[in-house]
Amino acid sequence: MRYLFVARYIIKFGGTSVGNIDRIQHAAGIVAELTNSGHEIAVVVSAMAGMTNQLVAYANALSTEYTPEHDVVTTSGEQITAGLMALALQKRGLSAQSFLAWQIAIETDANHGNAKIINIPSEQLETCFSRGIIPVVAGFQGLNQNNRITTLGRGGSDTTAVALASAVNADSCYIYTDVEGVYTADPRIVPNAQKIDVISYPEMLALAMHGAKVLHARCVELGMLRKVDLHVLSSFVLATGTHISTTESTGGINGIVHSLNEVHICLTGTADQLQHVQNTLNSANIFIDMATQRAPETLHFTINKADIEHAKSIFAELKSTLSFDILAIDPNIVKISIVGAGINHDLTIEALVHKVLAAQQINVHLASRSDIKLSLVIAHDQMTKAMGILHDALITNDQNQPLNREN
Amino acid sequence: MRYLFVARYIIKFGGTSVGNIDRIQHAAGIVAELTNSGHEIAVVVSAMAGMTNQLVAYANALSTEYTPEHDVVTTSGEQITAGLMALALQKRGLSAQSFLAWQIAIETDANHGNAKIINIPSEQLETCFSRGIIPVVAGFQGLNQNNRITTLGRGGSDTTAVALASAVNADSCYIYTDVEGVYTADPRIVPNAQKIDVISYPEMLALAMHGAKVLHARCVELGMLRKVDLHVLSSFVLATGTHISTTESTGGINGIVHSLNEVHICLTGTADQLQHVQNTLNSANIFIDMATQRAPETLHFTINKADIEHAKSIFAELKSTLSFDILAIDPNIVKISIVGAGINHDLTIEALVHKVLAAQQINVHLASRSDIKLSLVIAHDQMTKAMGILHDALITNDQNQPLNREN
Numbered sequence: 144m145r146y147l148f149v150a151r152y153i154i155k156f157g158g159t160s161v162g163n164i165d166r167i168q169h170a171a172g173i174v175a176e177l178t179n180s181g182h183e184i185a186v187v188v189s190a191m192a193g194m195t196n197q198l199v200a201y202a203n204a205l206s207t208e209y210t211p212e213h214d215v216v217t218t219s220g221e222q223i224t225a226g227l228m229a230l231a232l233q234k235r236g237l238s239a240q241s242f243l244a245w246q247i248a249i250e251t252d253a254n255h256g257n258a259k260i261i262n263i264p265s266e267q268l269e270t271c272f273s274r275g276i277i278p279v280v281a282g283f284q285g286l287n288q289n290n291r292i293t294t295l296g297r298g299g300s301d302t303t304a305v306a307l308a309s310a311v312n313a314d315s316c317y318i319y320t321d322v323e324g325v326y327t328a329d330p331r332i333v334p335n336a337q338k339i340d341v342i343s344y345p346e347m348l349a350l351a352m353h354g355a356k357v358l359h360a361r362c363v364e365l366g367m368l369r370k371v372d373l374h375v376l377s378s379f380v381l382a383t384g385t386h387i388s389t390t391e392s393t394g395g396i397n398g399i400v401h402s403l404n405e406v407h408i409c410l411t412g413t414a415d416q417l418q419h420v421q422n423t424l425n426s427a428n429i430f431i432d433m434a435t436q437r438a439p440e441t442l443h444f445t446i447n448k449a450d451i452e453h454a455k456s457i458f459a460e461l462k463s464t465l466s467f468d469i470l471a472i473d474p475n476i477v478k479i480s481i482v483g484a485g486i487n488h489d490l491t492i493e494a495l496v497h498k499v500l501a502a503q504q505i506n507v508h509l510a511s512r513s514d515i516k517l518s519l520v521i522a523h524d525q526m527t528k529a530m531g532i533l534h535d536a537l538i539t540n541d542q543n544q545p546l547n548r549e550n
Numbered sequence: 551m552r553y554l555f556v557a558r559y560i561i562k563f564g565g566t567s568v569g570n571i572d573r574i575q576h577a578a579g580i581v582a583e584l585t586n587s588g589h590e591i592a593v594v595v596s597a598m599a600g601m602t603n604q605l606v607a608y609a610n611a612l613s614t615e616y617t618p619e620h621d622v623v624t625t626s627g628e629q630i631t632a633g634l635m636a637l638a639l640q641k642r643g644l645s646a647q648s649f650l651a652w653q654i655a656i657e658t659d660a661n662h663g664n665a666k667i668i669n670i671p672s673e674q675l676e677t678c679f680s681r682g683i684i685p686v687v688a689g690f691q692g693l694n695q696n697n698r699i700t701t702l703g704r705g706g707s708d709t710t711a712v713a714l715a716s717a718v719n720a721d722s723c724y725i726y727t728d729v730e731g732v733y734t735a736d737p738r739i740v741p742n743a744q745k746i747d748v749i750s751y752p753e754m755l756a757l758a759m760h761g762a763k764v765l766h767a768r769c770v771e772l773g774m775l776r777k778v779d780l781h782v783l784s785s786f787v788l789a790t791g792t793h794i795s796t797t798e799s800t801g802g803i804n805g806i807v808h809s810l811n812e813v814h815i816c817l818t819g820t821a822d823q824l825q826h827v828q829n830t831l832n833s834a835n836i837f838i839d840m841a842t843q844r845a846p847e848t849l850h851f852t853i854n855k856a857d858i859e860h861a862k863s864i865f866a867e868l869k870s871t872l873s874f875d876i877l878a879i880d881p882n883i884v885k886i887s888i889v890g891a892g893i894n895h896d897l898t899i900e901a902l903v904h905k906v907l908a909a910q911q912i913n914v915h916l917a918s919r920s921d922i923k924l925s926l927v928i929a930h931d932q933m934t935k936a937m938g939i940l941h942d943a944l945i946t947n948d949q950n951q952p953l954n955r956e957n
Contacts (some may be wrong), residue, residue, distance in 0.1 A: 164612065168612070201634055202637060205638050212633040216633035222622060225622060226609065230613045231612050233617065234612055246697055
């Protein structure tokens with residue numbers, strides 16, 4: 144903060160938070176309240192809910208292969224909301240001006256559909272702040288060095304917000320969405336999941352990478368790198384949301400996430416041959432996760448479901464020269480990841496996990512550990528039961544876990 | 551033409567011609583055929599039919615007063631179509647690239663919602679032509695000197711096309727729409743109206759200014775000024791359309807148009823007082839048309855329906871100091887305009903008009919004449935009858951009128 148009680152905030156609204164004219168006016172009300180309290184605000188907007196899907200459907204009807212012109216089509220959605228949000232703020236008597244990526248200019252690489260932000264010049268935004276104008280920035284879009292429109296990929300508007308927060312040295316970045324924050328588990332699967340009040344960046348990144356849907360991993364990664372004070376909260380209810388803090392972890396277990404994107408593969412053969420298969424998959428950009436040599440000549444691992452056909456064709460090719468066998472290709476699995484600094488600090492957690500699962504006859508196919516994450520592969524049809532048991536054992540019943548302890 | 555059979559064309563598609571993915575693909579087929587014949591083509595696109603109305607409705611829900619942010623919202627429509635058209639052309643194996651106004655850049659004045667094009671740099675388009683790339687330009691939009699998006703007003707994409715044709719010295723500009731061309735009258739009112747094959751610019755301008763809906767007056771005006779060889783035709787049927795020629799008039803009567811936008815006003819008072827009323831309306835930017843002093847102390851004229859409440863308040867104010875009376879404010883009228891160089895060349899036409907109307911007891915409230923136009927005000931409920939009679943007398947039955955004579 145530069146003066147007492149006067150801060151600079153980036154306020155980002157997701158698709159449902161600007162899903163129709165009423166929601167846009169409601170969101171403008173949130174901005175107006177902060178502005179009228181004397182704060183400097185820049186707004187970032189997503190496309191109205193459903194609009195991007197419609198635009199993607201139009202473009203895909205003409206070309207399923209992603210091209211630079213897809214970006215021209217899809218960025219229209221955020222342009223519309225940027226103009227409408229500026230109008231909604233003006234209607235409240237505030238001074239506001241929309242900015243598209245090329246007007247700022249938000250420079251990205253040329254990786255259309257999944258571009259990375261290289262630089263955001265802050266001059267025009269600073270001019271707005273100094274003149275009392277609220278800049279309303281279209282999220283998701285960028286500009287490459289050839290003056291062509293790019294997009295930042297899924298969750299791209301969150302990334303725009305965090306990048307802007309860093310560019311203008313904002314005190315905080317608020318991501319308004321349709322849920323109240325990040326939860327200890329998906330509430331549709333674990334009904335007694337709780338909102339996380341505060342979480343560190345490394346733990347939030349692990350949640351985002353392994354199944355939490357609220358924030359995309361790239362946005363969290365950027366926020367961590369640039370040390371952006373980040374909040375995720377609902378534009379539908381008045382509540383504080385989840386604070387992703389740049390300070391250290393609160394310890395314990397933060398959350399349990401699940402992912403249905405993996406396939407479990409089990410191969411058998413000599414160690415040399417299995418190593419060769421692994422290397423070939425890696426060279427084909429197929430990401431191998433949770434690799435485990437359980438018996439000396441048996442290799443277990445997971446790959447992304449999207450890569451399965453590609454992997455099968457590689458296996459077929461390799462089998463003409465190597466003598467390995469495919470014991471299983473099992474898509475009916477779920478990867479459950481338990482996230483928290485406690486994984487590393489508290490050695491009883493891993494034992495507790497295996498104990499409570501075994502007590503319910505839930506078989507762990509694969510397990511892997513990092514500093515702050517323990518991932519397990521189990522059968523898909525045991526997912527709800529396993530998530531509930533683990534959540535009860537590690538979060539609900541653990542009075543020492545870090546929930547609701549802002550420090 | 552620069553080489554035999556190789557020409558440069560601007561091809562513009564209106565909203566219904568790009569109204570859905572199928573229509574866009576069909577339009578791309580028209581472009582592909584011309585490109586594959588060796589011609590250099592640049593495409594201009596409108597928003598998909600209905601899209602602009604939806605976007606205007608969104609913006610108006612937040613601000614009925616027109617602001618620069620309205621332009622940000624509405625230009626998204628053409629951006630979407632530009633990207634989709636480029637994709638549709640690529641799908642046909644052609645090289646194509648979309649251009650938004652800021653990418654070219656199409657410079658306009660700062661009159662948001664009704665901006666005028668100041669300059670179109672041709673370098674990037676020339677580069678496309680020389681590399682065999684089809685530029686697909688979003689119509690309707692421009693960029694003012696402050697880097698803000700502007701729009702060109704109703705029919706703006708036609709204006710973009712004609713301005714581009716001039717900027718790159720195109721051999722012709724083709725406006726593809728959902729009708730087969732310009733008609734001798736509105737076929738919904740005069741069923742035996744015929745498509746005009748060729749018409750001069752001054753006559754087309756008179757038709758556009760006084761009721762023809764196919765082309766907007768500003769586009770025609772610009773085409774006349776810049777000597778653009780212009781064609782209006784249908785993307786739905788294979789036919790030659792209407793050629794707006796930069797050469798001289800073909801004589802005779804070209805068409806009969808009607809307008810329901812006027813109100814007939816009749817005032818009585820001394821000549822001085824009536825002159826003062828007229829001057830006051832003029833100063834208030836209320837356009838007075840067809841002013842006629844029929845009796846010495848009676849003034850008839852028409853104004854635009856949109857100005858009627860404004861005019862009434864001016865009358866009320868003036869009556870506190872001047873002693874004039876309002877004999878009539880009649881909105882139930884139609885202005886019928888007969889257009890053609892024959893008005894000036896053939897003195898029997900005006901007499902024939904009054905004769906055939908009088909024979910059917912159709913009372914002419916007001917009449918005014920210019921070189922190529924004769925306008926009449928009659929009761930609205932006599933419109934269809936009058937249009938039919940006049941069309942029969944001046945066009946259908948006149949073997950000397952210029953229809954179907956391309957020269």
